[in-house]
Amino acid sequence: MDVPPAATSPRAKPAGTTTEDVADVQDARGWLAGARARLFAPVDVAPLAYFRIVLGAAMIWEVIRFFQHNWIWRYYIEPTFYFKYYGFTWIEPWSGAGMYTHFILLGVAAAGVMLGLYYRASAVAFFLGFTYLFLLDQTNYLNHFYLISLLGMLLVILPANRAWSLDILRRPRLASSTVPAWTVGLLRFQLAVPYFYGGLAKLNVDWLQGEPLRMWLAKASAGSPWEPLLTSETVVYAMSYGGMLFDLLIVPMLWWRHTRWWAVAWLASFHLINSQLFHIGIFPWLMLAATPVLLPSRYLRRAAAALRLARPRPNPDDLGRVVPSRIAGVSMAVLALFMVVQLLFPLRHYLYPGYSSWTEEGNRFAWHMRLRQKYAKATFYVTDGKTRQTWEVDPADYLTRRQRAKMPKRPDMILQFAHHLRDRWEAKGFEQVAVRADVVAALNGRDSRRLVDPQFDLATAERNLRPASWILPLEATPTADTVDTANLSAATR
Template sequence: MQETREIISGKGARLRKEVGRHRSTLAAPIDAAPLAYFRIVFGAIMVWEVYRYWSKGWIERYYIEPEIFFTYPGFGWVAPWEGVGMHMHFAVLGVLAAFVALGLAYRLAAPLFALGFWYVFLLDQSNYLNHFYLIGLLATIMAFLPANRWASLDAVLSPQIKKRWVPAWTLRLIQFQLAVAYFFGGVAKINGDWLAGRPMNDWLQGSGDVFLVGPFLESSMAPLVLSWGGLLFDLLIVPAVMWKRTRVPAVLAIVAFHLTNSAVFSIGIFPWFMLAATPVFFPTPWKGWRPASLPSVTPLRSSLGLVLAAFVLWQVIMPFRHLAYPGNVSWTEEGHNFAWHMKLRDKRGRISFTAVDPSTGHEWEFDHTDYLSSRQARKMRVRPALMAQFARKIQPRLERELAVSPLAIRARASVSLNGRPRAILVDPEVDLTTAEWGLAPSRWVLPLPNFSTASE
């Protein structure tokens, strides 16, 4: 018994020593220049994104013109500003992003930008983009970092905050979040469709006019080469760019990868943002670093360590939550969002809705496009959660128009996934106004049939 206690005590001591070592490593001062660089890049690209929304009319199209908004679970109270409110909101976001880039009133501008961005994000699920989710996470992280210590107007106006060092955990957290998007984007690609070159083979059709690489993109080998290449790139690029021996070819691969993505796919600012963010993975210190003025190392506070550990654990678990649900996640959509499933599926759907008087069985067909924007309708036709939410939102209006209450609403959704024949996505006999979409599997979502071929 005494020997057992000594063994346990010894292991506990070694564990405490190891934890203490990591706490000291994360708290150690490092060059502040990479974090300042990321602040500038992040803010500048957010200014550009706000300008894009203004210049392309997306504020009106996405947040003013629609009659119905697909809110997120628990956030049904989030609604667009009325009148010119949405334009004012984006204008303020642009100013805040500029302040972040300049490092001006950063401690106020960064959290306000994060809150304002998440507000826009939460307005409508049909506008979900993985890189918007990434921006929201990074904006939240930046709100808690001392990214204005160097190369900022705050440091000019208040010289007492000017320092050329930051705790190591601040930069490591940014690196981790960017790495998560890459790595789990690769993990998500480990599925039969992607490894077989689907849906890449469909997306590359008509790409022959892309500068330099057009003829290759239309070749028969391109779908497999790009699918497998994208998978390996996502899984390996972060360690490759951080390792000295592979850094130069890794950077060249990053440039080629993101420029190709920008030319072939409509993915907005994402390739340019990831390109610009690449230097944060370069080794520190950067030029001008003077280690003589560094403070002594104080181990990371336990409370901060627990918060960071919880955040990291959450980021690692979320991409795997679809494994708790039956079926193909690209078909059912259960666990698809917030999991870095980027450009994995091509879904094309047709849907018809019927309002039913349960007491008489009388039916009325109605056109969903009368109530949704073209983008909303396109997304809703292939996403069960949006179908159910649409049914709940349109039910009161139809009950008033038809003078029938209650009304049941059913849908017949015929969907093709990655070139497969069309199949019925949801049970056409289920009243979607009562269909539940939550943590439990949605039994009213039908399984993907086991077709023998991907296209017929």
Template sequence: MPTTAATLDAPRASLARRLFATVDIASLACFRVLFGLLMFIEVWGDLAEIGEFYVAPEFHFTFYGLEWVRPLAGDGMYVVFGVLGLAALCVTIGLCYRLAAAVFFVGISYVFLLEQALYLNHIYLIALISFLMIFVPAHRALAVDAWLRPQLRADSAPAWSLWLVRAQVGIPYFYAGLAKLNPDWLRGEPMRMWLTHGEEPAVAGWLLREWWAPYFFSYGGLVFDLLVVPALLWRRTRALAYVLALCFHLINAAVFSIGIFPWVMIAATTIFFEPDWPRRLRNRVAAFVGAPPSPAPILAGPPARLVRSQEATLAALAIYVGWQLLFPLRHWLYPGDVAWTEEGHKFAWRMKLRAKDGYVRFFATDPELGETWKIDLTGRLRGWQRQEMGGRPEMILQYARFLADDLRARGHAAIEVRVVALVSLNGRTPQPLVDPTVDLARVEPSLWPSPWILHDFVDR
């Protein structure tokens, strides 16, 4: 029988309808509680660092096109973090949930975009998850909203909401695994550098100094990132996969200083369990203590056909997930090794793949005076800003332009700024990162490949 367009569209239509079938809401509600609680802990832990990171710096490294995002003056940043903490608590208990999720998303995104030198993949992931939580109906159970408005309460949720969160959690794992398929990682770098020179954990820290440790962590991380999501999705391997995920993230928490990220991922991977796992766990506890069990929800099957609002939701889901799948691949549009040039590195889940040690010096030339001098950066940048800028060409350009503007304001109208940047990538001999003959004061920031970055480096 010949294949028709209707035949080709049948599986696609069936999948679309299944996304609008209902599943038990228990796992989504549980995820909301865990996520909100962890976000409150994260915000609380950041309170002591507000002054150092957002108040004290004279200069902030911004993201391209978002130079207007600036810290609030005075006690404004403390107010921002206070609102973030309150929003996280409201998400946890499900009070004014959608408003709280929206406030938290806007607030965490604002803080994230204030300082490029503080870029962390896990904060980016938190911002994305908090955005999705605005639309996921996780407040219809185990929430104050459902208690105050009984008509809101529901024991089920559309399947797309569960799969959307799963996709957002799974994509970073998969792309992190793909990114590890590079020569440096396969030869144990930069893991060897971190394990050798890092702080030794109190328990069995001597094992990290063994010759095989970098390969164990490198290859173990590679295999884990690539296989953990399929293993969590398959019922037969799910329990083992979660135990391995638990061990993986606990080891990371003990060995590396990566904040709350391991705990967020431990909580997030529960979303791959069966949707009713919290209800079944509750019923087992209820049976043990002799309490009545929680009845299973009545679930609706796939709709016969999609209505217009469902089709719009499906289109929005396809656009969002498609963007999340394509955007991390943009580094292939740039020349050179992304670990060296940094073009396309951020927002691509390229986690802990490179260690850079940079020596950067800025030189100003006033052609009208015929003088060249080294710019003294003492007191201008915080230590953590200087360290991060050392291997990041975009940040070097930003600061060169800032220095040029500052010198123009001091009367050097024709000022030129050039940079000598010698950078070591994953233990290699330091090499020039930017062209020292280019006047960076005249270079405009751009998303196009940057010819002033020395794309090729000698692998030595």
């Protein structure tokens, strides 16, 4: 008696399944298995350990700078009103000396990260402590603070204490010369993102016409022997286009061995010039110090050998270790999701109408670095809906100097302040309170013009992520060679 073919096959094809379908499934499984093998392959731990030391040391320096310059008082204690991020309005500053204590503990956590001492707890404390400061007030937003928060989050999950750390003195079996490839790849990816998107953001009409770099170079070189050179149109355009190409190309050039050392020289000169001309804080030094992470690991190993740093031996616990497919699959999915968010989130400003440097919609968290010089001044008018009595409000009565400099340039902060005024007047017993703002701004050398509709009642505007209809548009091309700032107070510049 003949036996049906299906009965003799251990893996019979479902009805209607073709040979091509089976081949496609097998190819997909093979690709996933290959990707998993590459992501979990052992690679040198040196980049992680080195970056742990760099970031920890940089943040100790930053904490010291906050104490030296009295920034803790100016940024977090002096204000009586804080501009909150959407979804994080519940975050409040510590009272009394709490903010100083917070910075001391943040420095301790950074030291723990740098030394690799109780590393995981130190990394968690640093990430939460720094991100808390970052979210307290939009006034203090800086792209490199956002980057540090992201890097702090990554350190929480990366095994960066498996070499050159005090933890391996406490727990010798923790030491290892290798880590899974995805850990180093993820760190390199995060360091590369600001470069590429910083260059992509420079592909706009102002930057390609030399603004605002033209104004910045004139200010930075005023009265110096370098002024004739730095204010020449040749240098302005060379630095504008050179900066754009640097951001777009520097990471691929570091990876390609034929251009690697040219790229290192370019990167070093770029960050050193930026640090001297524009005084942009810790960012150029951090990115310069992080450069070895983007290079092949052998260079760090050679440097470690020259410094006589011990090379960890392979950890017996790691030899032959097989990552369960379920854990590997979840890890790959989370890793892919994080990378997709990092790739797409900076592009959200394209979903908003208008020029993002003017409207500011989608501008934060997009790596829009040094793209605009914006002067602005705002006057607010509060009206009692019953009596129609109107009060002219000077923001100086409610905001610090730094807040007054930032708020008039950013419509979302203008709206928050308008709501704050509405709430204060309602607390006094007034009803149907209306708040309007007359905001004059000048962007990248253009003539001054109104940023928001002065007739719109901001008290009625809902704060959300949708495009704001009350922001007035801006023409795409400059209308003047110089900025008319005669009617703008120096405090807002």
